[in-house]
Amino acid sequence: MNTRYKVLAALLTFWANTAIAATATANLSVTATVSGACSVTTSPVAFGAYNPLSGSLLDATGAVTVTCTSGTTYSIALDAGANASTTSDANTRRMLANTSDFLPYALYLDSGHTTIWGDGLNGTSVNPTSSTFTGDGTAQGRTVYGRIAAGQNVAPGTYSDTVVATITYN
Numbered sequence: 070m071n072t073r074y075k076v077l078a079a080l081l082t083f084w085a086n087t088a089i090a091a092t093a094t095a096n097l098s099v100t101a102t103v104s105g106a107c108s109v110t111t112s113p114v115a116f117g118a119y120n121p122l123s124g125s126l127l128d129a130t131g132a133v134t135v136t137c138t139s140g141t142t143y144s145i146a147l148d149a150g151a152n153a154s155t156t157s158d159a160n161t162r163r164m165l166a167n168t169s170d171f172l173p174y175a176l177y178l179d180s181g182h183t184t185i186w187g188d189g190l191n192g193t194s195v196n197p198t199s200s201t202f203t204g205d206g207t208a209q210g211r212t213v214y215g216r217i218a219a220g221q222n223v224a225p226g227t228y229s230d231t232v233v234a235t236i237t238y239n
Contacts, residue, residue, distance in 0.1 A: 105141035107204065107238045110134045114176065114215035121222050128182075131213040133196075133234045137204025143238035145196045145211060146188040147176055150230040159187030166226030173221060176232065177214040186213060188235070195237075204238075 114131035133145050147159065152171060154161040163171040178184040178196050187193025196202075196211055 103138065105138050105204075105238055107135055107137040107141060107143055107236045109136075109145075109234055109236045110208075111234055114213055116174070116215065116217055119172070119217055119221075119228075121220060124219050126219040127217040129215045131215065132210045133213060134208050134210045135202070135204070135236055136206070136208045137236075137238055139204060139206045141204040141238050142201035143204060143236050144201050146235045146237065147186050147213070148188055148233045148235070150232045152230050155191075157188075158191045159185055159193040160191055162230065162232070164228035164230040166228040167224060170224040170226055170228070172217065172223050172228040174215060174217045174230075177216065180212075180214055182214060182216050 112132040114129050116127050116129045119127050135143060137143050149157050149159045150162045152163045152165045154163055162175060163173050165171055176186045178186045178194060185193045186196060189195045
């Protein structure tokens with residue numbers, strides 16, 4: 070067989086196989102579920118030096134910063150702290166020093182110091198006071214306004230408390 074016929078036979082075989090080839094298709098489903106999620110960090114309410122004899126109250130601010138997935142609604146509650154004079158009552162928060170000395174203080178939702186920031190119990194409010202905040206994927210800071218009332222005759226010492234911030238989201 071000469072070369073020309075061999076090439077022609079090879080081409081005819083290739084075209085014949087190509088004409089016989091078939092295809093089939095199917096759709097591949099790709100899915101994911103994104104759940105609402107939030108994270109929380111805090112910045113301390115650091116009052117600094119308090120002088121009970123000055124006759125002046127002492128204010129300080131801190132923050133609760135929340136990052137939630139876009140569209141996730143949330144609210145922020147602050148518990149009564151570790152040293153409340155009435156368990157679970159944010160109206161009775163106290164800092165502790167020297168294992169038995171207490172310095173009462175309050176945490177507020179507003180700069181006017183009118184609404185106690187708590188857990189929604191005993192006349193306290195969560196932040197926000199109605200409805201919810203909505204996350205957008207960025208860190209959203211909420212100011213915590215702290216106040217120590219004037220004229221509290223307490224022993225010298227370094228006073229502290231731990232308040233737990235709880236984010237409720239969906």
